[in-house]
Amino acid sequence: MLSEQSAATVRATLPAVGAAIEQITENFYSRLFTAHPELLRDLFNRGNQASGAQKSALAGSIAAFAGYLVEHPDERPDVMLSRIAHKHASLGVVPEQYPIVHEHLFAAIAEILGEAVTPEVAAAWTEVYWLMANALIAIEKRLYEESGSQEFRDWEVVGRDEETADVVSFRVRPVDGSPVRGFRAGQYVSVGVRLADGARQIRQYSLSGGLGEDVRQFSVKRVQGGTTPDGEVSNHLHANVRVGDVLQLSEPYGDLVLDDVAGRPLLLASAGIGVTPMVAMLASLAADGHDAPVTVVHGDRSPADHALRTDHQAYAAKLTDAAVHFFYERDAEPGSRTGLVDLSGIDVAPGTRAYLCGPLPFMRAVRGQLIEKGVAPADIHYEVFGPDLWIAG
Template sequence: MLSATSRPVIEATLPVIAAHIEDITPVFYGKMFAARPDLLEGTFSRANQKNGTQPQALAGSIARFATWLLENPDTMPEELLARIAHKHTSLNVRADEYPTVHEHLFAAIVEVLGDAVTPEVAAAWDEVYWLMADALIKMEKGLYEGLSADVGYTPWRIAEITEETESVKTFRLEPADDSVATPGRPGQYVSVRLTTEDGLLQARQFSLSCSPESTEKRVITVKRDQDGEISPVMHSRLAVGDVIEVSPPFGLNALPSDDGRPLAFITAGIGITVTSAALCSLKRAEDSRSILAVHADKSFSTVARLEPVKQAIEALPNARAEWFLREETGADHRTDKVNLAELGVTPETHVFLCGPMAFMQAMREQALEIGVAPQDIHYDAFGPDIWMPAPGNPVQ
């Protein structure tokens, strides 16, 4: 918790820091990569630096953390910290990198704000930084200790490649050595680390799209992103028999234990991978809960994992799918906008969201209006999480 000395300083300077944080973060990254270019090798995403989402995510997390400390002095923003911790551990970030971040972040703050950063101001924000860093280090330590073996990335061999759509492929992976693998849960993701076309090692997260609990295989479904670093390589260069580096599974968008409550999977585009993984597991367990799978897309021809999802829906006794396809002709789908209330989502439903940020935001608002508790709305963002929980209004 903030000290009595730092609290009034943070209250007075938070508006200034918040107003300039998006100016500070690019300077920070520039300084850090100049001093430590090795951090771009497999840890930080070059693509997310270019498009600005990584600096935006960092800026948002710092401002929200400081705001939380002021508004909720006796607690920590567990949801926000957990999201960051899961992403960090999926990239094998370790505690010894936090001093590096501290050094270059504070140098950037001084460069941008100049004389406004008095020793008193610097000391107060230093306290904020280490409160956040120490909480993350502790949380990440627990995540690493929860693995079957703390081995970071391990080699996996591509056993099969399935072309789902014109722009989506599914990769079935098998262990390439005797490393101990950690089972995952439906809704979690792994990081894949590859060398880009120009020789830089980079990592990208992909949801497990089937058999997440298996330690004998990993199944990921990858949409080709023309502006990305990893998916174009996976689509154009990888073949059956190739070996790639894969992290253990992480992520908060995982199925809760069976409490008998309804489940609703609300997805769009490649976000259907979360539905696919969940239904794969629920089918195997012969689950009898009420299950609603809602998916928005262009047409049936652009829906990834279409057949496995349909087969699981047919096999589960209380499951149904609703397809919202804006350019599809014929029956078996809708072309209007998704309305969760009309689809029968109730306040006691566990809601899982995955897809473009604007889609998830709109669906979350609808779920809240229905009366679904914020802690029962689960989501994961592809790439840096620029949609963070506001203080007092947790998103899980």
């Protein structure tokens, strides 16, 4: 897939590009938002930009993609591309935006690396960029065709439930009364809101209910603390959105879904608000009559902080062979455990497929414990809320 000449050039320059990638992406975003301020106002997550998380994720994905092409010139990292494409589709990214990114990214590379960017180097990295961009454009086109729409629709809030002090679930129905397309348990929607300063900010929230109904449910944890705009959408939803209000939602996207799980042992591990896709998965497994073992693991600060706890327990109880393990840092009740999630005392059946969602340190720890227990790395799937920094790890 990557030409022999370009592969040799990328291999030789990858260490230099990798060492400067943070500077390159900082320069790139500065250029991009100076030329197109509307992208920061209406498309990019301002909180992630302010915290540096988006820059780190972009750096990681570029380096990972280039490194993969060098090692496997006739292949492409489809898992990574799928994850990025689902996020792009949920935001409504279009092909016309890729040349804009290319223009400002390569201007940044040239400025940071200077004379090291010879015509040969520029051509090689241009090839890498367009291999990645064209692959994403093709995947996103397919996703838009499958979803039936690239547009955000208006949805009316028909229910609002205070799950915990910091988590609210919103139930929404299409304003125009049109049919609601099905979604796969584990997927998310993008929710767009207009903030006080006029910016239209978009965030992704896992669907925590509404399978097979004309109503969808998503749950929002309020993000507090710090001086960056991170959490401005969650706080807006908590403070201002009530029954009767209208929100803009995308179609469902996301690749953390239950594929080929019939007859397979499963482990669903979550922490904090990562519980949301797991509850939807349990509901789906219960509805399908899944009869293989299912191990449910969740970690939280306390039972009072455990969002959707009743649903979590109820759907697991509907399965014929489920084991539930809840871990709380404080106020653990009989039947639950005190402390962080620890799989050392939990049986994991041979052939288990695992699904993880929660903070990155939690998922890294659980993944390591699962591998120690003999779970194949290819059978461990995860979802990151926000930029996928695991790619860079």
